[in-house]
Amino acid sequence: MDDFFSFDLLTATLRFSAPLIFAAMGGLLCERAGVMNIALEGFMLVGAFAAAAGTYYAETPFAGLVAGMAAAMLAATIHAFWCVTLRGDQIVAGTAINLLGVGIPAFLLQRIWGTPGGSPQVERLPGIGAGLNVLVPVALVLVPIVHYVVYQTRAGLRIQAAGEHPRAAASVGIDVVRYRYACVIASGALAGLGGAYLSIGDLSQYTNNMAAGRGFIAIAAVIFGNWTPFGTLGATLLFGAAQATRVQVQALGLNVAPDLIGALPYLLTLIVITGLVRRSDPPAGLGKHATAE
Amino acid sequence: MAHPQQPGADAPPVIEMLGIVKRFPGVVANDGIDLVVLRGEIHALLGENGAGKSTLMNVLFGLYRPDEGVIRVDGKPAAFAGPRQAVGAGLGMVHQHFMLIPRFSVTENVILGAEGNSTLHLDRDAAEQTVGALAEEYGLRVDPRAKLADLPVGMQQRVEILRALYQGSRTLILDEPTALLTPQEVDELYAVLHRLREGGGTIIFITHKLREVAAISDRVTVIRRGKTVGTRITKETTAPELAELMVGREVILRVERPPASPGEPVLVAENLVVTGSRGEPALRGLDLTLRRGEILGICGVEGNGQTELVETLAGLRRPDSGRVRLKDQDVTGQDPIALRRAGLSYIPEDRHNRGLVLDFPLTENVLLGNTEAAAFSRGWRILRGALDAITRRLMRVFDVRAPSPQTHARALSGGNQQKLIIARELHREPDALLAAQPTRGVDVGAIEFVHRQLVRERDQGRGVLLISFDLDEILDLSDRILVLFGGRIVGEFVSGRVSRTELGLRMGGRGEEERGGVAVAD
Numbered sequence: 001m002d003d004f005f006s007f008d009l010l011t012a013t014l015r016f017s018a019p020l021i022f023a024a025m026g027g028l029l030c031e032r033a034g035v036m037n038i039a040l041e042g043f044m045l046v047g048a049f050a051a052a053a054g055t056y057y058a059e060t061p062f063a064g065l066v067a068g069m070a071a072a073m074l075a076a077t078i079h080a081f082w083c084v085t086l087r088g089d090q091i092v093a094g095t096a097i098n099l100l101g102v103g104i105p106a107f108l109l110q111r112i113w114g115t116p117g118g119s120p121q122v123e124r125l126p127g128i129g130a131g132l133n134v135l136v137p138v139a140l141v142l143v144p145i146v147h148y149v150v151y152q153t154r155a156g157l158r159i160q161a162a163g164e165h166p167r168a169a170a171s172v173g174i175d176v177v178r179y180r181y182a183c184v185i186a187s188g189a190l191a192g193l194g195g196a197y198l199s200i201g202d203l204s205q206y207t208n209n210m211a212a213g214r215g216f217i218a219i220a221a222v223i224f225g226n227w228t229p230f231g232t233l234g235a236t237l238l239f240g241a242a243q244a245t246r247v248q249v250q251a252l253g254l255n256v257a258p259d260l261i262g263a264l265p266y267l268l269t270l271i272v273i274t275g276l277v278r279r280s281d282p283p284a285g286l287g288k289h290a291t292a293e
Numbered sequence: 294m295a296h297p298q299q300p301g302a303d304a305p306p307v308i309e310m311l312g313i314v315k316r317f318p319g320v321v322a323n324d325g326i327d328l329v330v331l332r333g334e335i336h337a338l339l340g341e342n343g344a345g346k347s348t349l350m351n352v353l354f355g356l357y358r359p360d361e362g363v364i365r366v367d368g369k370p371a372a373f374a375g376p377r378q379a380v381g382a383g384l385g386m387v388h389q390h391f392m393l394i395p396r397f398s399v400t401e402n403v404i405l406g407a408e409g410n411s412t413l414h415l416d417r418d419a420a421e422q423t424v425g426a427l428a429e430e431y432g433l434r435v436d437p438r439a440k441l442a443d444l445p446v447g448m449q450q451r452v453e454i455l456r457a458l459y460q461g462s463r464t465l466i467l468d469e470p471t472a473l474l475t476p477q478e479v480d481e482l483y484a485v486l487h488r489l490r491e492g493g494g495t496i497i498f499i500t501h502k503l504r505e506v507a508a509i510s511d512r513v514t515v516i517r518r519g520k521t522v523g524t525r526i527t528k529e530t531t532a533p534e535l536a537e538l539m540v541g542r543e544v545i546l547r548v549e550r551p552p553a554s555p556g557e558p559v560l561v562a563e564n565l566v567v568t569g570s571r572g573e574p575a576l577r578g579l580d581l582t583l584r585r586g587e588i589l590g591i592c593g594v595e596g597n598g599q600t601e602l603v604e605t606l607a608g609l610r611r612p613d614s615g616r617v618r619l620k621d622q623d624v625t626g627q628d629p630i631a632l633r634r635a636g637l638s639y640i641p642e643d644r645h646n647r648g649l650v651l652d653f654p655l656t657e658n659v660l661l662g663n664t665e666a667a668a669f670s671r672g673w674r675i676l677r678g679a680l681d682a683i684t685r686r687l688m689r690v691f692d693v694r695a696p697s698p699q700t701h702a703r704a705l706s707g708g709n710q711q712k713l714i715i716a717r718e719l720h721r722e723p724d725a726l727l728a729a730q731p732t733r734g735v736d737v738g739a740i741e742f743v744h745r746q747l748v749r750e751r752d753q754g755r756g757v758l759l760i761s762f763d764l765d766e767i768l769d770l771s772d773r774i775l776v777l778f779g780g781r782i783v784g785e786f787v788s789g790r791v792s793r794t795e796l797g798l799r800m801g802g803r804g805e806e807e808r809g810g811v812a813v814a815d
Contacts, residue, residue: 154408154415161394161405168392172406172456173377284395 009244011130015202017240018132019044019194021139023218024225024232025146026190032150032227033183034163034176034285038094039079040191041215042101047072047188047195049105052206053112055122061200064122068196069189075101076188080181090287102209109208118207125201133201135193142190147229159183163283191215220269226281239265304332305368307464307495308353308384313362315348322348323359324519330464335486335496337510337527339503339539341736343706345519346499350466354379354386385462387453389469395442400424402441403456428455432488446595447478454485464495471505475594476764476797483509501539501737503532504765515539540738548744551752553772556585558618559756560606560637560725565615567601567780575601577780578615583725583756588747590771590788591760594800598780599760600642603729606758607639608632620724633662638723640714642730642760644707648714651703655695656684658702659717666721683720691716692742708739715746725756732766744770764793764800778802 023040030037047068054067082093125133150156161169162176199206225232246262308330315323330336351357355373373379400421424437433451514524515538560583569575604610608629641647684698732740776784776799784799
């Protein structure tokens with residue numbers, strides 16, 4: 001069993017968790033401001049594709065990183081426009097973004113490179129050893145930053161107010177729409193980073209639908225973490241560890257069904273949101289608008 | 294001490310709203326309202342629900358732009374683009390439904406939107422000191438570190454007042470501020486308001502309760518159907534005069550209530566133990582006996598088990614233990630349909646969620662719970678013609694004002710919605726009637742009507758169980774009064790032989806130690 005609980009398992013956990021951390025921190029900010037965000041998957045896909053394309057054209061992964069964030073922020077702006085300005089249904093908007101996140105990169109792959117499945121190989125972000133790239137420490141540093149912003153700044157107090165009771169926030173002159181836009185777009189930037197991590201951090205190309213549900217897992221992590229940054233970090237590490245364990249089990253050929261291990265965290269999430277373990281405590285104003293009309 | 298009737302002669306009125314007109318599609322909400330509020334007075338704004346009080350305040354705060362009229366604040370023309378500017382001009386609003394965030398601390402709620410320092414960082418310690426000092430200054434005792442959700446309602450209201458003061462308001466507008474308070478909390482609120490006035494503050498007190506006008510205000514402006522119908526100096530007017538101004542006709546403020554002649558028990562609860570929705574014990578061994586021909590009033594502060602009691606008796610909640618008997622049947626844990634068959638009618642406290650389907654026409658709302666009645670259906674078929682005719686008749690008898698039986702319930706005023714529910718429930722000729730908050734949010738004219746109906750039902754030999762947070766309503770209507778506190782009956786009184794103060798003390802849990810023998814007041 002020494003092989004099993006190894007340094008490798010730890011690094012693999014971090015490797016699987018990092019993209020989830022980015023997306024989940026984005027989702028957390030967005031939901032704390034009161035906008036449901038099931039569009040993280042779409043943001044990640046758009047970010048992943050744009051990161052690969054940006055690296056391809058600018059020939060440096062750092063330009064790809066910027067491109068990935070920018071593209072996902074654009075997608076997030078659309079989401080915000082739909083959900084906040086037009087007061088559209090937040091689930092429908094998120095679903096549409098997710099579908100676009102699959103479709104647009106696939107379309108562009110075909111148009112730009114004429115390849116259906118994936119982009120050409122591009123340069124990767126530099127590594128820091130142990131199979132990890134530079135974005136891993138960035139992800140870990142991000143968590144206390146988000147914590148500080150939410151709990152220790154004026155902006156954070158207002159973000160929480162917008163998410164808890166938008167009418168009360170508006171009644172003291174807080175521009176709820178502006179704070180919500182800012183948070184949705186920030187969630188795009190972070191989920192875009194998560195996407196870039198996949199295409200130019202972990203791999204060195206974009207492949208179709210490469211987020212593979214990580215955006216949804218990030219949402220689960222936010223819920224599991226009860227909308228707190230460190231709780232959410234714990235959830236992403238748990239999910240990452242399950243993923244790492246699954247790979248490890250397969251590699252070692254142990255007589256355990258690997259898919260079952262992979263599925264355990266999600267079963268746990270389901271149990272958590274039923275309220276059997278503890279009360280789920282989402283922002284009270286999630287999905288509500290500042291003015292009644 | 295500033296005398297309210299004689300503000301500084303040179304000072305212009307704090308607020309002048311002259312000839313305010315505000316139209317909405319199909320409705321004129323404000324149709325020429327004049328309101329002049331002098332510095333240092335407590336000015337009551339009296340009017341029924343829907344008279345245009347809220348619209349007027351929204352106009353003042355810049356949420357609506359008036360179609361006509363002049364607004365001056367401190368003598369200067371004012372047309373605020375939004376609440377922020379109104380606050381900047383020294384106005385502060387204490388909302389009926391608090392605009393507070395339960396998860397935040399007192400301090401966070403107070404400073405939100407005006408956090409003070411210009412840096413990114415939120416200095417909670419400094420803010421707590423500021424808020425604590427301000428609370429001290431105005432005698433608003435509240436812990437700045439407490440989480441809002443943990444505070445009783447009266448304290449939460451102080452947080453709203455504190456916030457307005459923190460924002461620099463010198464003129465406070467309180468919208469129906471006593472709706473959720475115990476009598477003792479109301480007294481404390483009055484004390485706070487007097488203190489504010491003595492400090493030179495001005496208060497606009499929005500209400501539809503005559504008692505409050507007399508208790509707190511220096512002057513009163515009455516509005517009816519969007520128009521100012523009079524401004525009076527409170528000391529120089531009377532409750533009947535104000536009521537008539539408000540309603541537009543003479544109102545019988547006290548219900549004619551001949552002595553009751555109670556008969557045999559019709560609804561009996563024995564040792565009810567019920568768990569609330571959040572898993573907390575809501576009723577802890579409650580006994581009550583409702584007799585035919587009496588109105589049994591249950592008073593208490595909201596949240597002491599009223600909802601659970603009503604729901605248990607109506608069959609919407611199963612008791613953990615204890616029994617409920619209706620006439621001679623044991624109906625413990627039976628569903629609402631069975632209870633209705635057995636002779637129970639129920640006026641729910643939440644008419645929007647429980648009493649009506651708002652998007653159904655009146656006919657179908659009358660049909661709710663009555664589908665089995667022979668008058669409405671034959672086999673599986675609804676008799677549309679009969680339903681329509683009965684609805685029309687009920688609308689006439691119960692004074693439900695609506696264009697037609699096909700009108701959707703949503704389009705009715707609160708009072709008319711309530712009358713429709715009462716019509717439906719009384720049409721069944723029940724043996725026992727559960728009336729939970731039957732006049733909450735209903736205008737004075739409709740209150741009078743509802744009260745008369747309840748007394749009439751009593752006189753026809755039905756048992757009426759009245760659960761209300763409005764102590765005046767309990768005192769006016771009940772033949773016997775039970776005080777509910779902490780899920781138990783902590784006092785039983787004969788109507789007319791108990792004071793408000795005594796009831797108020799019981800409602801606050803005092804006298805609990807005397808439990809064992811039921812305290813009957815003299």
